[in-house]
Each structure stands twice: as structure tokens, then as C-alpha cells.
Amino acid sequence: MxxxxxxxxxxxxxxxxxxxxxxxxxxxxxxxxxxxxxxxxxxxxxxxxxxxxxxxxxxxxxxxxxxxxxxxxxxxxxxxxxxxxxxxxxxxxxxxxxxxxxxxxxxxxxxxxxxxxxxxxxxxxxxxxxxxxxxxxxxxxxxxxxxxxxxxxxxxxxxxxxxxxxxxxxxxxxxxxxxxxxxxxxKPFGHDLDSAIELNELVNSVFPEESVFRIDHYLGKETVQNILALRFANQLFEPLWNSNSIDHVQITMAEDIGLGGRAGYYDGIGAARDVIQNHLLQLLALIAMEEPISFSPRELQAEKIKVLSSTRNILPLEENSARGQYGPGWQGSEHVSGLVEEGFPPDSTTETFAAIALEVDTRRWAGVPFYLRTGKRLGRRVTEIALVFKRAPHLPFDDSMTAELGQNAMVIRIQPDEGVTLRFGSKVPSTGMEVRDVNMDFSYGEAFNVSSPEAYERLLLDVLLGEPSLFPVNEEVELSWQILDPVLDAWARADDAGPEIYEAGTWGPESADAMLERTGRAWRRP
Structure with a gap:
């Protein structure tokens, strides 16, 4: 080869x-x-x-x-x-x-x-x-x-x-x-904005910024890199990639495992710091960014920085964020223990589930909420980005014809079944007019006869090549903390309530569902 x-x-x-x-x-x-x-x-x-x-x-x-x-x-x-x-x-x-x-x-x-x-x-x-x-x-x-x-x-x-x-x-x-x-x-690149700045200054006192490579292994995944190809190599999607067509965006990283032996490490860090600050905000930046002049590292980073600079928390934070800790429950056919039974401090307020609502304050995305969530002991292991489209302004059908019709969606599956799914309405074969959702599916495993390299293969090779496109720079890290810090501060002020307990094997606490229900929306159940 x-x-x-x-x-x-x-x-x-x-x-x-x-x-x-x-x-x-x-x-x-x-x-x-x-x-x-x-x-x-x-x-x-x-x-x-x-x-x-x-x-x-x-x-x-x-x-x-x-x-x-x-x-x-x-x-x-x-x-x-x-x-x-x-x-x-x-x-x-x-x-x-x-x-x-x-x-x-x-x-x-x-x-x-x-x-x-x-x-x-x-x-x-x-x-x-x-x-x-x-x-x-x-x-x-x-x-x-x-x-x-x-x-x-x-x-x-x-x-x-x-x-x-x-x-x-x-x-x-x-x-x-x-x-x-x-x-x-x-990672972690600090635990808040101040510590991130301190860490960056420490590293840059020894190595110049162009010699610093911050590993976010999600950016090395083929499906994440395919976001750029999907958007900018195809005329089909880009005209719809804005607030005229898209109702909201959901970015989910769910794990079906618990903390196991990592309880000591995880206490004090939590799901928001561990996943949202890096993985999910980087995915948001790739979804929301404008087309770069080229795919050079400098141009890609510049466009991601523009997005992160424009990203704001949707207020009030008490209604537009949620956190929880998993309790005992059924993970498939297996009954699993809760956090406390696994040795986690019973008085800890560290969350194992986190969800936040953001908006990107640009002409393209004005009015489109971005919902980010991550958690452990959820319904299944999956990472996906779902762009949920607005409903058709006029449906010439009565309610009985479209009772099973949801909103159109494009779902980019990052793991475990890498691919892209388009969900749209189609007529059910019958003499009557009945419309329901169907899926058009692209799978990496079926479309290509070669397996995708592991993320660390791509990232290690890029380090040796001096290719920094997939590595966040100082400004990206600090902007991500500027977005997350207000949420963490709000949770710290509300520590008397503490994280809501959710049953293992479910999709998180009820407060996360309420977050979307207030606007007439609902989380996907992958």
C-alpha cells in the first residue's frame, strides 16, 4: 500500500x-x-x-x-x-x-x-x-x-x-x-476559564502555540470529518443549512456504561466539563461554521472561532440547562447499581448527565436553538447530530392522514454505526392517503469496503506531520469555557437542590425533557 x-x-x-x-x-x-x-x-x-x-x-x-x-x-x-x-x-x-x-x-x-x-x-x-x-x-x-x-x-x-x-x-x-x-x-484543558488560561500560558512558556497539539479524539473520527465534506462538497444540503429551514439542532453523546472504577477521578469533573466543553462544542462549531476559504488549519480554526465567539447560553439558565446523577435501574436485561452503590460520595453534586441550550448569534442561525446533552447509564451508546427541520407551512391533509408524521431530520451518526440518515414523510402503500416517516440511510460500513482508521491513528499521524487542523487552539479552548462557565456557576449556586436522580437505562432526568417541552420540542430517542 x-x-x-x-x-x-x-x-x-x-x-x-x-x-x-x-x-x-x-x-x-x-x-x-x-x-x-x-x-x-x-x-x-x-x-x-x-x-x-x-x-x-x-x-x-x-x-x-x-x-x-x-x-x-x-x-x-x-x-x-x-x-x-x-x-x-x-x-x-x-x-x-x-x-x-x-x-x-x-x-x-x-x-x-x-x-x-x-x-x-x-x-x-x-x-x-x-x-x-x-x-x-x-x-x-x-x-x-x-x-x-x-x-x-x-x-x-x-x-x-x-x-x-x-x-x-x-x-x-x-x-x-x-x-x-x-x-x-x-483533555481536560483546565476545569474553568481561569485555569485554562493558566494552563495555556504554562504550555506556551515552553512550547510555541504552533507546536502545541491538544487532542480531542472525537475530531479524529471519520464521521466528524465527513461533516465538512457533507456540507461543502454538496449543493444539496447547504441551501437548507440555516434558520429558514432548520427548527433546532440536537447534539447527543450518550453512554450506556457507568463510572465503574473511575469514581475517584470523575468526582468534581462531571459530564459538562468532561464532554460538553470539548467534544460537543467542537461538533457545534463544525455544524454551524461558515464555509472556509480553504481547508488549511488557519482557515478552519478561524471559522470555528467565529462560531464559538457568537455562541450564547439561552436564558434563564435554570430553565435551559439540566443535570442529573444516575441511580439504580435496568440496562437492557441487566439490573445495574447507582452511583452511590459504586462508591461515589453520597453528598457529591457532580453530575453524570448534563444538557444545555445554546444559540449561535449569526444571521444564518438566528432563532435556532442548539441542544447539547451527554450522560452515562443512558438508553444506549450513541453519538449523533440531528438537524430537525421546520414543519411544512401548509399540509393539504387532514389529521388522520398525517398522524404518524414527524418533522424531517438529517441525523449524522458518529458512533457506533457511522453514517447519515434522512427522515422524511412518504405515502403508505394503500388505497387511501396516509403519510408516515421513512428513513433514507447511508452507512460507512456498507458504502466503503475499507474500515475507518481509529481516531488516534489520524491524530498521531497529524502530530508527526505537523498538521494542526483537527486540534483546538488556545482561543477555541478559552471560548468554550466562556460558554460553559455561566452554567457551572448557576449549578454551583443551586447546590442545595443538587443533581436530579434519573433511573439507569433511561434517557436522563425529567428536567432535561422539560427543557425542550417548554418550547414544544422533544429529545430524540436514538
Whole structure:
């Protein structure tokens, strides 16, 4: 699968961005993928669940697809007393268990040549000195050429220590004009606006903003990226994509699982901070943005920033937001425990369900509410965007003919069954005139004979290529907190009431239904 020539360990053909340039390839041929150039990826927090389930398998899958050069290296940093070989075996086990592309011993042996491990804690100067020496040796002997990406898969409270070590050792600074150093940060990007600003200032004191990649794995999903293709490659939809045709928009991320062993981490964070501030507001920005001049990172980010700058909470917040905690109930055929039974503090006001109503204050979207909701222990696992259209201004039918007719809708399914559904009215085959809803369905799995890459594959490759289109910048993060902070403040002032308890396996608290019922609308039941 790859291009006609494969990059070697040297720098020939590698551009400043880190992408490999095949000298035999037509630069106008977009069918062949871009291949990362010589580089090393250092993972802090390499013993964690994210690394084992997502990052290590994604690195292997990229290599297996021919998108990493032989001069790629993977370096783990942790307090385990591992040799390089023992770490490589850990990576191998994770790859065998979670790889998307299947395990190949031949491919593994090539990747394993560049795997290294450094033992130490984040405040251990000697360990970071050893890490720098390891990277220097990889540059000289494995051909990584001074290009280094540092993935902080660690709690935010450890960022200052690690960043200061990278600055102290000089690893955060390019040693030559044709090399690069980048840092990758996992959410949460702060817990409110003030902490987000503080975090951004901290990171930018070590790495310039163009070298900072904030991971929002939802933006790496194929269906999310397809929003741009759906809107701007088709004349069919864009004329309807405004307040003249659309009644409201619902963006839902529902999970059918509970907190399990994450109760200690989750308490004090909650569904709004965990999902709405990043995932759902980014989806809103992609749905509501204007057509960019091009798909360059700068133009895409500029249009998203315009949307987030124009987004307002619908007031009063007490009526246009809802929060809840799940209690015991039936998840399918299984009876499941509530939060308190799972070890969650009984006096905690942290929500496991959150819903808010927003408006985008632009000519295109004036008067169209955007309803965002997320929760755990809901009816099923699904993430979708539903654009619900206005009813026809005149229906030449009596009520009995259209009793089963709802509103037209376009539903973009992000997971688990990626695709797009159009819902519209059609006549029921009979001698009478009866109209009811039918669906026209597009499924990724049926339309394409290749499986979609995992989000982390796309995002890790973009980091190595220096392609920031799918990564939120400082201003996007801070604008998202400006939208969410008033809701969180209102909930904090109402803590005497606390989150409403909802039964596991349902679609959330009654207050969330009341939020839409006040305007004659209702949540979809996916």
C-alpha cells in the first residue's frame, strides 16, 4: 500500500513539517497518503490505560499501514524498572490485544528496532537527562533526525513538572532550523476559564502555540470529518443549512456504561466539563461554521472561532440547562447499581448527565436553538447530530392522514454505526392517503469496503506531520469555557437542590425533557 519509494533513515525527502516527500510521486495526486518523516514519539504516562488501549496500538497500526518510516522511534517514560526489551514486550501485548489491522510479526520486528524505555519519575533530573541522551542516540543511530513529539498522557497537575524538565534539558527547543519539537496534551484543558488560561500560558512558556497539539479524539473520527465534506462538497444540503429551514439542532453523546472504577477521578469533573466543553462544542462549531476559504488549519480554526465567539447560553439558565446523577435501574436485561452503590460520595453534586441550550448569534442561525446533552447509564451508546427541520407551512391533509408524521431530520451518526440518515414523510402503500416517516440511510460500513482508521491513528499521524487542523487552539479552548462557565456557576449556586436522580437505562432526568417541552420540542430517542 504505500508509495513507490520508502524513506530511509536519513533526512533526504523530509520537509520541515515532518512529512516524507516521495520524489517519484505526482504532487497533485491526492490518492496516496502522506507518510511521516523521521521522528521519535515520547509517551509520558506510558503505563496508563490510554497508552495501552489507544496509543500503542495506533502507533503499530500506522506502521502496519506504511505510514511511519523505518526511522521512527517510540520511547516510553515511567517509573517501572523495565529494560528496552521488557517495554517492547508490553507494547507487543497491547498491540496484539487492541490492534485494528491485525498482528504481523514481520512488521512488529521493524517497529521494535526503534523502541526504547527510560525509567524515572517526573521530578527526577537524572531520568530526564537520560531521556535526552536516549533521543540523541536515536537521532544519530536510528535516523530520527532531531524531530521529537512529547505526548503528555498524564494528569494535568503533572504538566508543570514535566514541562519544566523538558525546558531545563533543552528538549523543548529545536537544535537546528530543520528539526521540530512538539507537545501533545490530553483533555481536560483546565476545569474553568481561569485555569485554562493558566494552563495555556504554562504550555506556551515552553512550547510555541504552533507546536502545541491538544487532542480531542472525537475530531479524529471519520464521521466528524465527513461533516465538512457533507456540507461543502454538496449543493444539496447547504441551501437548507440555516434558520429558514432548520427548527433546532440536537447534539447527543450518550453512554450506556457507568463510572465503574473511575469514581475517584470523575468526582468534581462531571459530564459538562468532561464532554460538553470539548467534544460537543467542537461538533457545534463544525455544524454551524461558515464555509472556509480553504481547508488549511488557519482557515478552519478561524471559522470555528467565529462560531464559538457568537455562541450564547439561552436564558434563564435554570430553565435551559439540566443535570442529573444516575441511580439504580435496568440496562437492557441487566439490573445495574447507582452511583452511590459504586462508591461515589453520597453528598457529591457532580453530575453524570448534563444538557444545555445554546444559540449561535449569526444571521444564518438566528432563532435556532442548539441542544447539547451527554450522560452515562443512558438508553444506549450513541453519538449523533440531528438537524430537525421546520414543519411544512401548509399540509393539504387532514389529521388522520398525517398522524404518524414527524418533522424531517438529517441525523449524522458518529458512533457506533457511522453514517447519515434522512427522515422524511412518504405515502403508505394503500388505497387511501396516509403519510408516515421513512428513513433514507447511508452507512460507512456498507458504502466503503475499507474500515475507518481509529481516531488516534489520524491524530498521531497529524502530530508527526505537523498538521494542526483537527486540534483546538488556545482561543477555541478559552471560548468554550466562556460558554460553559455561566452554567457551572448557576449549578454551583443551586447546590442545595443538587443533581436530579434519573433511573439507569433511561434517557436522563425529567428536567432535561422539560427543557425542550417548554418550547414544544422533544429529545430524540436514538
Amino acid at each position: 504505500g508509495p513507490a519509494a520508502t524513506p530511509g533513515a536519513g533526512t533526504s525527502g523530509a520537509g520541515r513539517s515532518g512529512a516524507w516527500t516521495n520524489p517519484l510521486r505526482d504532487p497533485n495526486d491526492r490518492r496516496l497518503p502522506r507518510i511521516a518523516g523521521p521522528s521519535a514519539l515520547v509517551i509520558f504516562g506510558v503505563t496508563g490505560d490510554l497508552s495501552r488501549r489507544k496509543l500503542m496500538p495506533a502507533v503499530y497500526d500506522l506502521a502496519h499501514r506504511g505510514l511511519l518510516p523505518p526511522s521512527f522511534a517510540l520511547v516510553g517514560f515511567a517509573r517501572r524498572e523495565w529494560s528496552d526489551q521488557e517495554f517492547a514486550e508490553t507494547v507487543k501485548d497491547a498491540v496484539k490485544e487492541h490492534s485494528r489491522t491485525g498482528f504481523s510479526e514481520e512488521q512488529w520486528e521493524r517497529l521494535a528496532e526503534g523502541i526504547r524505555f527510560v525509567e524515572g519519575s517526573f521530578d527526577d533530573d537524572a531520568a530526564f537527562d537520560e531521556l535526552k541522551q536516549t533521543l540523541t542516540e536515536l537521532d544519530a543511530k536510528h535516523g530520527t533526525d532531531g524531530n521529537h513529539a512529547f505526548y503528555l498522557a498524564i494528569p494535568p497537575n503533572a504538566f508543570p513538572t514535566v514541562l519544566s524538565q523538558l525546558k531545563r534539558t533543552g528538549m523543548a527547543v529545536s537544535g537546528a532550523a530543520d528539526t521540530w519539537q512538539r507537545v501533545v496534551i490530553e
